[in-house]
Amino acid sequence: MLTLLLGSGILSGDAMSGMSIEQLDPIVLEQQLSSELKTKIESAFSSYDLNSDSSYEKFLDTTHFFNDRSYTPGDLESIHSDFTFNNARKFKLRKEAGEQFADMARHFWSAFNKKKKISITSTFRSYDFQKKMNGSCHAHHCAEAGSSEHQAGLAIDLGVNGRRLDSASFEWMKNNAHKRGFHNTYQKGVEIDGKMVEPWHWRYLGVKLATELYEKKMSFAEWYYQQK
Ligand SMILES: [Zn+2]
Incomplete structure (x- = not known):
């Protein structure tokens, strides 16, 4: 050369x-x-901000924590949606993530001829809550307090009509969630993602990064470590 x-x-x-x-x-x-x-x-x-605590693209895993371990997002809001199976307003996400989720929930409902609605199991979890929860947790399942995407106010655990995601619903999520900036963080197993597969766990990353991961068919951790 x-x-x-x-x-x-x-x-x-x-x-x-x-x-x-x-x-x-x-x-x-x-x-x-x-x-x-x-x-x-x-x-x-570095067109992505993978490090700042309040970044939508903040990377978190067993060795990547919040810089401020007890970080709490400043813009948590109740989710305003009438298209979820249970009452979305009881759950909080960061403003932008919640708005995008509400939009996704409406599209989901209409894609399944108004017969299915996303149900919400868990959204924002504080540092203290995560700390308590970890006492009753299996290895490779719950994130350590200070490293959970739920603490970021960006993650949502979901199902359908009060049950687990069925395969058609999961398939829809896999093909459409990125359009609203959501990504299935734990999809490739412990070896790659550091956690067991969790089809219910979706995390807001913003449309740009979520779409890049969708197109590359990569999990966030897989992509992150490949860049390093
Ligand atoms: Zn989760």
């Missing part, structure tokens, strides 16, 4: 002026090129 660049004159003239003999060494030059390329790739990756 280097020879090609030199031969084509891309690295001649201005690009070469001011460089020491040492920098003209092909190995050093190639290292510089690849670090430039690396920076480019990294900046494309």
Whole structure:
């Protein structure tokens, strides 16, 4: 590649002026090129904010916690929807996630000829609640307090008509949830996601990232560690 660049004159003239003999060494030059390329790739990756506690794209797993372990989102709201099986208003999500969920619940209901409604089992769970809950939890099931997507106010555990998601409903979710920014976080098993498969657990990531994961057929953790 280097020879090609030199031969084509891309690295001649201005690009070469001011460089020491040492920098003209092909190995050093190639290292510089690849670090430039690396920076480019990294900046494309960082178009997502995977680290800030209040980011919709915050990555959480057994080794990635909230920077402030007892973080509570500032914009939690009751979900305003009349298209869920149970009373959505008893459950809280962050404002944008709740609005997108309400929209998804309405589409779900109409996709199944108004015969099925999403039922909600759990949404926001505080740090303290998660801490208490973990006492009665199986390994690889509940997230440790300070690392749960439920604490982020972005995750929702759901079923259909008060029961588990049946396969047609799950299929609909898999093909449509990303349009409203939702992603099934634990879909590939402990080895990849660090948790057992949870078809009921959907997490808001925003439409852009959820759609990217849908198109790549990847789980959030799978994608995250591939970027690293
Ligand atoms: Zn969950």
